[in-house]
Amino acid sequence: MTSTILVADDDRAIRLVLSQALSQLGHDVRAASDAATLWNWIERGEGDVVITDVVMPDENGLDLIPRIKTQRPDLPIIVMSAQNTLLTAIRATERGAFEYLPKPFDLRALIGAVERALSQAGQPAPETGTAEGEVLPLIGRSPAMQEIYRVLARLVNTDMTTLIHGESGTGKELVARVLHDFGRRKEMPFIAINMAAIPRDLIESELFGHEKGAFTGAVSRGSGRFEQASGGTLFLDEIGDMPLEAQTRLLRVLQTGEFTPVGGRQTIKADVRIIAATHRDLRQMIKQGSFREDLFYRLNVVPLKLPPLRERLEDIADLARHFLHQTEQEGMPAKHLDTNAIAELKRHDWPGNVRELENLMRRIAVLYSETLIDARIITSALADQDLGVTAVSLPEPNRPAELLAPGEETLGQSVERHLRAYFLAHEGRLPAAGLYDRVLQEVERPLISLSLDATRGNQIKAADLLGLNRNTLRKKLRELDIQPSRGK
Ligand SMILES: Nc1ncnc2c1ncn2[C@@H]1O[C@H](COP(=O)(O)OP(=O)(O)OP(=O)(O)O)[C@@H](O)[C@H]1O
Numbered sequence: 001m002t003s004t005i006l007v008a009d010d011d012r013a014i015r016l017v018l019s020q021a022l023s024q025l026g027h028d029v030r031a032a033s034d035a036a037t038l039w040n041w042i043e044r045g046e047g048d049v050v051i052t053d054v055v056m057p058d059e060n061g062l063d064l065i066p067r068i069k070t071q072r073p074d075l076p077i078i079v080m081s082a083q084n085t086l087l088t089a090i091r092a093t094e095r096g097a098f099e100y101l102p103k104p105f106d107l108r109a110l111i112g113a114v115e116r117a118l119s120q121a122g123q124p125a126p127e128t129g130t131a132e133g134e135v136l137p138l139i140g141r142s143p144a145m146q147e148i149y150r151v152l153a154r155l156v157n158t159d160m161t162t163l164i165h166g167e168s169g170t171g172k173e174l175v176a177r178v179l180h181d182f183g184r185r186k187e188m189p190f191i192a193i194n195m196a197a198i199p200r201d202l203i204e205s206e207l208f209g210h211e212k213g214a215f216t217g218a219v220s221r222g223s224g225r226f227e228q229a230s231g232g233t234l235f236l237d238e239i240g241d242m243p244l245e246a247q248t249r250l251l252r253v254l255q256t257g258e259f260t261p262v263g264g265r266q267t268i269k270a271d272v273r274i275i276a277a278t279h280r281d282l283r284q285m286i287k288q289g290s291f292r293e294d295l296f297y298r299l300n301v302v303p304l305k306l307p308p309l310r311e312r313l314e315d316i317a318d319l320a321r322h323f324l325h326q327t328e329q330e331g332m333p334a335k336h337l338d339t340n341a342i343a344e345l346k347r348h349d350w351p352g353n354v355r356e357l358e359n360l361m362r363r364i365a366v367l368y369s370e371t372l373i374d375a376r377i378i379t380s381a382l383a384d385q386d387l388g389v390t391a392v393s394l395p396e397p398n399r400p401a402e403l404l405a406p407g408e409e410t411l412g413q414s415v416e417r418h419l420r421a422y423f424l425a426h427e428g429r430l431p432a433a434g435l436y437d438r439v440l441q442e443v444e445r446p447l448i449s450l451s452l453d454a455t456r457g458n459q460i461k462a463a464d465l466l467g468l469n470r471n472t473l474r475k476k477l478r479e480l481d482i483q484p485s486r487g488k
Pocket residue numbers: 137138139140166167168169170171172173174175237279319354355358
């Protein structure tokens with residue numbers, strides 16, 4: 001059966017390409033260069049599918065959607081746009097577009113969308129309605145991010161369990177927040193819990209709560225994150241670090257929709273949307289027996305893979321400007337990046353991903369007085385960062401650390417776990433300035449004091465062990481107020 005496809009785009013080339021491709025498939029194509037013509041056809045009851053651009057000379061295509069929906073609720077609308085932001089994707093979807101395609105689009109993707117639209121025509125789109133903020137929560141227009149926006153726009157108004165995968169600092173938590181803030185649970189709490197930051201034996205009570213007397217120290221009943229997130233979203237960060245017993249319990253909640261507090265008998269209904277995230281290869285962990293396969297499939301209903309920053313270099317300039325602008329809004333003087341600075345940023349490998357870039361821009365805003373940032377400043381700020389990278393930009397947790405502490409964790413991992421919890425406790429705000437020195441002191445104190453213990457208080461031997469000059473060690477002892485006691 002021949003279907004009629006209505007196309008509206010002020011770009012002649014696009015009208016031509018679409019007309020040719022769709023006519024070849026046997027469709028009848030009518031193409032207009034403005035919204036008014038398209039509207040005329042729709043009012044007259046013509047067309048089986050609409051493909052419309054957003055920015056047209058007479059009207060914004062997004063504003064047309066609600067009118068079309070009122071007049072012809074069953075007519076599927078495919079929106080194409082060069083304004084490739086998350087908000088365009090979300091707005092198109094929330095107003096009832098059948099599909100959103102960022103420009104430039106792959107013709108096959110468009111044809112696929114038309115075919116799906118035709119096969120589903122006549123079925124009303126689900127009711128939607130989300131926030132209309134002007135803020136752009138996610139920055140980046142790379143094809144990889146476009147794909148994320150498309151999936152997010154489809155996901156926001158569902159309760160589907162989502163698993164976000166990506167290296168540290170790629171924006172997993174931010175994406176989880178977007179899903180919450182733009183979804184129908186937005187008025188209810190968003191609760192995040194980081195499995196790597198909580199002692200393993202406390203995870204179950206943190207998640208599900210506990211009854212009084214459930215374990216030593218449980219002096220009263222305590223609510224867990226599932227209860228606190230009720231009606232809202234529960235973000236399970238670093239799900240790969242969840243112990244197997246807790247995984248079994250979580251799986252049961254996902255299967256039954258109910259949970260039982262530790263030491264309790266009564267079940268409680270779990271009304272939460274679950275979003276999980278990990279930087280680990282869960283499939284590999286399944287093979288090794290450290291992650292439950294059945295839980296993986298329950299969580300991985302909709303997978304989202306956030307690309308590392310080095311694979312979307314085209315986003316770096318926008319992100320860097322965005323972070324500089326943020327510091328400006330916090331009262332720092334305005335700064336701009338010149339083209340060489342951007343080129344220099346693109347040369348870096350970004351092991352800490354967007355977080356590393358954010359920290360770099362913040363450091364530049366604070367430490368450099370120049371208004372125009374050039375390549376030299378970038379190089380120097382990146383070099384500073386290499387000296388203190390663990391304090392500000394956290395390394396990938398599974399990167400081999402030099403110092404192996406006995407037990408499961410390397411020293412670097414346990415410090416990182418601690419720092420993560422510390423940052424997490426600030427709930428999106430920044431801790432007080434001077435963090436670098438504070439963190440180093442925290443590490444320095446036990447290092448020096450334990451080295452002195454190991455050498456039975458002998459400062460000469462301790463200095464040798466540490467590889468410090470003896471005077472430097474004495475100075476440190478004074479600064480850190482450590483009392484060396486001989487012959488311990
Ligand atoms: N696309 C983006 N646009 C703007 N800011 C971003 C973007 N992606 C990440 N960020 C910022 O980068 C920082 C790190 O992001 P986030 O904490 O979400 O990463 P993550 O993947 O959860 O990291 P981790 O695995 O280490 O917990 C945050 O300050 C976040 O706001």
